[in-house]
Amino acid sequence: MANTKSAIKAARKSLRLHDRNQGVKTRLKTLHKKLETAVKSGDAASxxxxxxxxxxxxxxxxxxxxxxxxxxxxxxxxxxxIVFAK
Incomplete structure (x- = not known):
């Protein structure tokens, strides 16, 4: 457990930023999977x-x-x- 006031605040901040970062990384993975499926389908527009x-x-x-x-x-x-390859 954090001992000082600044360490307690840093721990809170770390948890908050970790949650935000995980959400962003999850979204990136989801978008990448959608991209892969769109490329495999062969539809150029999608x-x-x-x-x-x-x-x-x-x-x-x-x-x-x-x-x-x-x-x-x-x-x-x-x-x-992968998308713009000819």
């Missing part, structure tokens, strides 16, 4: 829409500090590779 939604969510996660920018760049590169 694949592109899913890709846009996923990349937007990844960028927002980077902005809020949940995901590192290099991880996001790698994920977006992967999306471009």
């Amino acid at each position: 694949s592109k829409a899913a890709a846009v939604a996923y990349t937007s969510a990844v960028d927002k996660a980077v902005k809020s500090g949940v995901v590192h920018r290099n991880v996001a760049a790698r994920a977006k590169s992967h999306v471009a590779k």
Whole structure:
């Protein structure tokens, strides 16, 4: 258990941020699964829409500090590779 007042506050803050981060990461995983199914279905319009939604969510996660920018760049590169491949 935290001993000082600042440590108690830091513990509360840590739990709050952990919950927020988990929600964002779960949403990213869900959007990625939707993207994968859209690509497998072969429908170009739904694949592109899913890709846009996923990349937007990844960028927002980077902005809020949940995901590192290099991880996001790698994920977006992967999306471009599978969706826009000819």
